[in-house]
Amino acid sequence: MAAQGRHGGKKSNKMTALVVDDNTVNRMIHHRLLDNLGIENVAVVNGKEAVDIHCSGKTFDLILMDMDMPVMNGIEATRQLREMGIRSMIAGVSTRSMEREIREFIEAGLDDYQEKPLTMSKLISIIHKING
Amino acid sequence: MNHMAIAALKTQRRNLVQSMFDEGVLDNQFNQLQDLQDSSNPNFVEEVIALFCNDAERIITELNRYLNDQNVDFSKLDSYVHQLKGSSSSIGAYRLKLACVNLRQASEERNKEECAGAFNSIRREYYVVRSKLQVLMQLERHIVNLENQQ
Numbered sequence: 001m002a003a004q005g006r007h008g009g010k011k012s013n014k015m016t017a018l019v020v021d022d023n024t025v026n027r028m029i030h031h032r033l034l035d036n037l038g039i040e041n042v043a044v045v046n047g048k049e050a051v052d053i054h055c056s057g058k059t060f061d062l063i064l065m066d067m068d069m070p071v072m073n074g075i076e077a078t079r080q081l082r083e084m085g086i087r088s089m090i091a092g093v094s095t096r097s098m099e100r101e102i103r104e105f106i107e108a109g110l111d112d113y114q115e116k117p118l119t120m121s122k123l124i125s126i127i128h129k130i131n132g
Numbered sequence: 133m134n135h136m137a138i139a140a141l142k143t144q145r146r147n148l149v150q151s152m153f154d155e156g157v158l159d160n161q162f163n164q165l166q167d168l169q170d171s172s173n174p175n176f177v178e179e180v181i182a183l184f185c186n187d188a189e190r191i192i193t194e195l196n197r198y199l200n201d202q203n204v205d206f207s208k209l210d211s212y213v214h215q216l217k218g219s220s221s222s223i224g225a226y227r228l229k230l231a232c233v234n235l236r237q238a239s240e241e242r243n244k245e246e247c248a249g250a251f252n253s254i255r256r257e258y259y260v261v262r263s264k265l266q267v268l269m270q271l272e273r274h275i276v277n278l279e280n281q282q
Contacts, residue, residue: 025219
């Protein structure tokens with residue numbers, strides 16, 4: 001599931017990812033995890049910024065979407081991105097454990113869901129879904 | 133001589149980390165963090181810990197403020213604890229994470245007294261994990277310095 005036309009970015013075959021998380025420690029760790037896999041990545045701090053960055057024309061191969069965030073949460077952001085026609089792989093990551101809450105998140109348009117904290121093996125399993 | 137000193141320090145480091153795992157101060161997520169450190173990012177663990185501590189102290193200050201209010205704003209409290217729980221979980225600070233879970237529970241029940249007790253546990257667990265991690269980082273730096281002198 002390759003990104004649809006990169007507008008004015010670097011021309012490369014490197015995978016790209018967007019980290020959407022309001023927690024600074026998580027952003028740092030997710031950034032490192034992706035970097036270690038050679039994935040170019042950018043981080044934003046809430047769902048609204050995730051939507052805005054797409055409105056500006058950027059697209060990504062992978063979006064790591066946190067659920068609980070201020071301003072706009074992951075469920076709403078996922079919904080909006082899908083409504084905008086964004087077909088990127090969106091993997092929800094959250095600490096929520098109630099089935100109902102996870103289901104709502106998945107039904108908003110996720111391709112995958114992983115429980116936090118994110119580990120290298122969880123991230124690799126997400127990426128295999130993109131390529132597989 | 134350095135060779136022996138390095139070996140001794142490495143043993144100390146290994147024992148410290150093991151004791152932290154044994155006591156539940158750390159869990160396996162900490163190993164994940166260490167695995168992310170490599171020669172291209174040799175200070176990664178130290179940087180994450182510094183970021184975590186900064187964040188945690190800011191949140192603890194806020195929690196203290198909210199808890200001292202006449203009318204506790206439980207939803208504000210909850211959102212701060214949620215942040216701390218998230219960070220604690222991400223670095224593998226297991227007991228601190230559990231203390232956060234307890235505070236969330238007490239906050240949900242709108243029980244101010246229980247919240248105060250749970251908050252004290254958070255503070256205690258935070259200072260335990262911070263001080264042990266500081267010792268660990270000091271050992272790491274010392275080992276690296278000696279190894280670089282070889």
